[in-house]
Amino acid sequence: MPADTVIRTEGLVKDYRVGSRFRGGGSVRALAGLDLEVRRGEVFGFLGPNGAGKSTTIRILLDQLRPTAGRAEVLGTTPRAGGPALRARIGYLPGELRLSGRATAGELLGHLTRLRGGRGAERIDECAQRLDLDLSRPIRSLSKGNKQKVGVVQAFVHAPELLILDEPTSGLDPLLQQEFLSMVREACDDGATVFMSSHVLSEVEEIADRVAIVRAGVVVDVDDVAALRHHAGQQVELVFAAPVAADDFADVPGVEQLTVSDRTLRCLLRGEPDALLKAAARHHVVRWSAQDRELEDLFLDFYRVPPSEVRRDSTEVR
């Protein structure tokens, strides 16, 4: 593994057993040969719909799960061989964070830093303040959003070399999402590598350098975010004062799937909108809208593996 590779998986396969071993239960394939490479110092977005295998991949990196086949390496070692020493270098935010108990948020964070030999204990207050987290409240009385803040604090507070964040912004309101993103940027400025998953492109496109798209347990595309946004395109709708001819727009660069009905033009626009705007400006435009396409639409484009070839038993597994 080259020195600048922080996470690498090769042909990672994970099967879960379902049903009883005694009553002919089968297995479900959550990962079907997943290849991934994350370089030192980058923010890497790991995108896919729920059930695509994001959490499974992440939990293998943390040695919570053991791969059925293939290989995973984190910071130059396998998660299992790396053991506690490897996990000391990783800050992890689980996708389904569950916290309970009578202890206060501050006490729990104190406990978790003690498990790291006290590393980061002095930064708990500062981190909590940034996210507006009240450390004196009992954990079981915290809302989902506040619990998520506890999760974010415990992942960042010891300034790890590698941050592995599973759906980190779920439950955070928009203001806190911005604060979270600035924490990610600062961690990167300090040399950390960030690997974060999401099922929404807009959550990671602002911060990520590169993005992998995972579907049914395989990576179907790896790209930098600008290229991905270009591929994704926007759904554009223009309404004119008078009927227009489709021919006027058919040859505009970046315009696809053009439909013109009477005064309304709809198309998929890839790349810069400049040419389309200039073409439209020759007419009287009364209304316009341009919407980023949803990730799900993106998958339709990125179907390098046709659905029929995806194993039929690749259904949703946490």
Added chain:
Amino acid sequence: MRAAAITGWVLRERRRSLTLWALALMAVCAMYLAFYPSMANQDMEAIIAGLPEGLVEAMGWDAIATGAGYLESTVYALLGPALLLVFGIGAGAGLIAGEEEAGTLELETAAPVGRRSLLLQRHLALALGLLLLCTALAAMALVLAPALDMGIAASGIVAASVGLYLLVLAMATIAFAVGAASGRRATALGVAAAVTVLAYIADALAPMVEGAAWLETISPFAWYLGGEPLTRGVDAGGVLALAALTLVVLAAGMIAFERRDLGV
């Protein structure tokens, strides 16, 4: 104290529950022993003689008229183990499997702590919690037995309490280890409860059924009380058997815990 940080955390989280259980055990012990003077004044032998022989043997009432016999039949053979086993098996099943199913174990398993260390620290918390409860029970008996003139040596109470502790620890460890191996709280509870009930039945049937005496040799209940610790002191064989059961089960649970997927 990084070495036992998890043990300390677990005990802290449960300090309220442990306190309540300790008080309940002491109250039950005090309540039963408080009846002893009035029972001793009646002709207990006559009452027992009127009962079916099998029932008397099964319940261990053949010596109920003595102080040691009374303490054993009420506290050490009945309510003490019953309450402690309910607590111990519940806690044992919860400490790995219960917290894993609830998802609250994930931050700990993702921390720089090895699985073996995590398991041993949590088992240590179980062992210390049970030790506290057994000590509370023993302390109450040690105070009340001489005060009520029951004629039991303090060494007998200590011996019986050591046996009780090891019995409960063994059964709680079964729940803990099955939970660690399977990650399923219900499985852990079920297996430990079944073993406990079978052990109790085996111990009760052994003296009654012809040719069933061998059942005593495999019943942890017999390892605990078969040597009559309240009158004869520590039963080394029984103590060793209970301790060995705990260690073997814990080791097996640890091996399985290190190998399997967590939180699935």
